[in-house]
Amino acid sequence: MQNMAERVLAGDRRALARAITLVESSRADHRAQATLLLEDLKCAGRQAQRIGLSGTPGVGKSTFIEAFGCMLTAQGLRVAVLAVDPSSARSGGSILGDKTRMERLSRDPRAFIRPSPSQSQLGGVARRTREAIALCEAAGFDVVLIETVGVGQSETMVAEMADLFLLLLAPASGDELQGVKRGIMEMADIILVNKADGELKATATRTCADYAGALRLLRKRPQDPEGFPKALTVSALEEAGLEKAWAEMQALADWRRDHGHWGRRRAEQARHWFEAEVRDALLARLDREPVKGLLLSLAAQVERGEISTTAAAEEAQRLLDVQMHG
Incomplete structure (x- = not known):
């Protein structure tokens, strides 16, 4: 990542294209690498x-x-x-x-x-x-x-x-x-x-x-x-x-x-995307085990009429809380 960061800073178009491909990837290892790369480049200002x-x-x-x-x-x-x-x-x-x-x-x-x-x-x-x-x-x-x-x-x-x-x-x-x-x-x-x-x-x-x-x-x-x-x-x-x-x-x-609007707007945008990233990360947990399996089980109970949608949603929230705290 250090080598790629140096090449991007030097204006290497091929390195830039590869870096964009990296940040667009949804693979967990690529996301970790992309985070490191962006942090390295942030220092350039x-x-x-x-x-x-x-x-x-x-x-x-x-x-x-x-x-x-x-x-x-x-x-x-x-x-x-x-x-x-x-x-x-x-x-x-x-x-x-x-x-x-x-x-x-x-x-x-x-x-x-x-x-x-x-x-x-x-x-x-x-x-x-x-x-x-x-x-x-x-x-x-x-x-x-x-x-x-x-x-x-x-x-x-x-x-x-x-x-x-x-x-x-x-x-x-x-x-x-x-x-x-x-x-x-x-x-x-x-x-x-x-x-x-x-x-x-x-x-x-x-x-x-x-x-x-x-x-x-x-x-x-x-x-x-x-x-x-x-x-x-x-x-x-x-x-x-x-x-x-x-x-x-x-x-x-x-x-x-x-008049100070430029910097203030960029700061507001940074906050907006931080909050969006947190929301996306929380939603992504729903697609991973064991949460995914628990939600499918609750959904099946709702389909059979064994539990109401409201009660199932509250149970799902309780399960998520358990997962986040332990």
């Missing part, structure tokens, strides 16, 4: 700008990320992309394969793309994505883009591991605008209306104005300066509006750093 990106399938997330990532690498920045793919219910493998759809960016020596299967995780954010972010930061990347599948609870999940949250939307009619959830709007730092080119340019401009009006009606958040959150138009195809969007992201990030 490196930080990247974490940008979460969500949007409905078909909105052009991969096209946007490729164009945006290439623009950043052209400026001399190192960019890591963590693309969380939906998983096959049978094999557990990824379906989309974002790396194949970002051909230009994947060949860029200043970029690193890592698709990860979401497996059973709600919201399309892999359970170990936040650990993969820490590895990319340790490897010296300046910007880490976290792309989600854009379904379920992905917006909440990615907001808990990113510094900035972007919501990518397509030009839409009034009826479709009404279908955008208020919760997503309240979470977004910047809304980007993509595909603002060709015949859709006028529609995109109108859609952007509609979102800007809707954002002004929302309750002002303490972590936002005047004018944020805001809506902008971009064209990933023509690479238009990308530099303006990046300038707005930088302005927002700088303001939050200057």
Whole structure:
């Protein structure tokens, strides 16, 4: 692990890929090694700008990320992309394969793309994505883009591991605008209306104005300066509006750093993931013997009507208490 940590810190891409594979593993011995590795790398104290990106399938997330990532690498920045793919219910493998759809960016020596299967995780954010972010930061990347599948609870999940949250939307009619959830709007730092080119340019401009009006009606958040959150138009195809969007992201990030929101938010996120890790560890105990066998026995008694569900749940809790204390 010491050797791997040194190679990751030196920016070795192969070592970084192996380290991410290690932290994504659910094997007990791999989890122990991953914990040691992350502790070693934590001492480096490196930080990247974490940008979460969500949007409905078909909105052009991969096209946007490729164009945006290439623009950043052209400026001399190192960019890591963590693309969380939906998983096959049978094999557990990824379906989309974002790396194949970002051909230009994947060949860029200043970029690193890592698709990860979401497996059973709600919201399309892999359970170990936040650990993969820490590895990319340790490897010296300046910007880490976290792309989600854009379904379920992905917006909440990615907001808990990113510094900035972007919501990518397509030009839409009034009826479709009404279908955008208020919760997503309240979470977004910047809304980007993509595909603002060709015949859709006028529609995109109108859609952007509609979102800007809707954002002004929302309750002002303490972590936002005047004018944020805001809506902008971009064209990933023509690479238009990308530099303006990046300038707005930088302005927002700088303001939050200057006013103490940046560090406070990262501290809150660390606490959130500590609590989530504890919950996951406790739930994992239910799938291990002898607890698993005891629960199956109680479930069988409930099925036969020999005990009520409430009494069975209380007995299960008592058994868990016994296991934890002895």
